[in-house]
């Protein structure tokens with residue numbers, strides 16, 4: 001397999017570093033410092049002379065200025081509602097300002113919020129968002145203790161107080177505890193430990209993301225202090241990080257990604273050493289051993305009980321560590337895990353499914369494909385978000401359309417189903433066959449993770465790779481063009497994904513010759529391309545993008561018609577049971593129901609060949625995305641449209 005490598009930090013990171021307002025070498029000492037940093041940077045990133053390949057194959061985002069259509073509707077539902085709702089509740093910061101917090105992992109929300117809100121501001125430029133964001137960062141920083149601790153626990157059960165060689169304080173399990181009303185937001189103040197390192201992981205993630213956009217040494221210093229405190233307890237020769245947290249430490253080793261981020265920002269080798277040490281202790285724990293298991297092509301069901309969200313969050317750490325070291329074992333770990341998840345653990349909605357089994361930990365853990373049962377599986381919102389982010393990170397590294405295809409399928413289907421139309425409520429879990437998805441206002445992990453997935457996608461709508469202008473989504477949007485494309489903007493119009501066509505308008509200031517490439521969505525058969533009304537043949541490049549090379553000037557317009565393919569998917573499971581589900585282009589289809597029909601074999605058809613079922617689907621004449629099933633009352637519409645306070649989806653039909 002050809003591995004496309006990347007040396008440097010993403011362009012955005014570099015840009016923001018270089019955007020220091022007074023970025024001039026004012027004196028010799030400063031120059032020396034820069035020189036030393038550069039040397040460290042090169043030793044970190046260029047171990048085998050692949051530098052040229054590396055830089056050429058990096059996909060770099062162009063700035064999104066506006067989104068419209070379905071994508072704009074969904075991302076703005078979060079920006080205009082949930083973003084302020086959770087902030088104004090005080091829940092983000094209370095646990096830090098008035099320790100202890102009321103929930104074992106209350107501390108994760110602020111880091112997630114800062115990440116998503118920073119990206120929201122980057123697109124919208126909304127001054128209220130910026131003001132609230134700045135204020136929240138300031139308040140969080142003010143809660144840091146002199147020793148570096150920034151968490152929501154009382155001193156008797158912080159991670160420093162409960163070294164792994166004899167924990168006496170109760171550990172909180174890794175499923176959201178329910179309160180007395182049965183809601184998934186705990187109200188008990190019982191001292192439950194085990195999630196402090198997790199909180200620091202998200203603090204670092206959020207603060208370092210914010211600092212990328214708004215450089216600030218105070219923030220870097222606060223992050224260093226958190227990193228140093230963690231090294232004091234879990235560094236080489238200290239306590240075993242995998243004995244902290246849950247599921248053999250898989251919740252705690254998610255720290256890996258944040259520590260590599262800290263290394264990338266500071267170029268301090270001690271953080272890179274600590275990151276490698278986290279890998280070592282993970283590998284030494286026979287029940288965790290993510291890298292070893294993946295390199296042996298084992299199953300994601302095994303490491304850390306297969307805790308799905310956390311396992312994928314660990315993979316983000318391995319991927320970033322690879323980007324910083326060029327050690328291909330880290331990358332291979334991620335690619336092998338990706339293959340296993342893609343082939344064995346995804347629904348047609350793009351949701352990574354999980355199920356409680358005797359061999360794993362709980363209902364949020366991956367289970368073997370032969371244990372699939374429609375009534376017992378579910379999708380945690382955090383799994384959708386983390387799968388989207390993992391695919392986007394793989395896409396940035398390789399520019400390969402297959403990763404963005406997966407991110408898009410999960411976003412348009414499973415992730416959107418988790419968000420209610422009021423923009424405030426979210427489901428923790430969804431099931432592809434359920435009469436009423438459980439939308440709730442409560443503060444839970446999933447409602448804080450999903451907006452991160454939305455914003456990450458919005459941040460990758462178009463970009464630059466190998467000097468190509470790369471259009472990554474046909475969602476209506478406005479993208480700012482850099483000078484290499486003549487400046488100005490790129491506008492995408494249409495009704496994608498509900499309408500299967502798009503128009504791309506070049507509004508660059510200066511005519512430029514370059515290659516425009518665009519990603520064709522999954523399950524799309526033919527693509528017709530017209531430039532200024534004239535039909536042209538585009539070629540598909542090795543990354544799966546269609547290309548057009550010419551000189552582009554203001555007013556040029558590319559019209560694209562997509563021919564979505566209708567596809568039937570047969571899913572096998574427990575006791576030889578089989579189900580069938582349908583997709584149309586990137587959209588999963590489902591019946592909107594308010595009662596679950598009595599489960600009977602779906603169709604009296606002798607064959608279970610998918611092609612036989614496809615013959616029964618009839619497209620509605622007045623809708624691009626509605627089908628009926630011949631001989632039945634069943635109407636299929638896009639999956640994400642089925643969930644409401646009074647209805648849910650029926651996606652899989654039993655055969």
Ligand SMILES: [Zn+2]
Nearest residue numbers: 380382445446
């Ligand atoms: Zn969650």
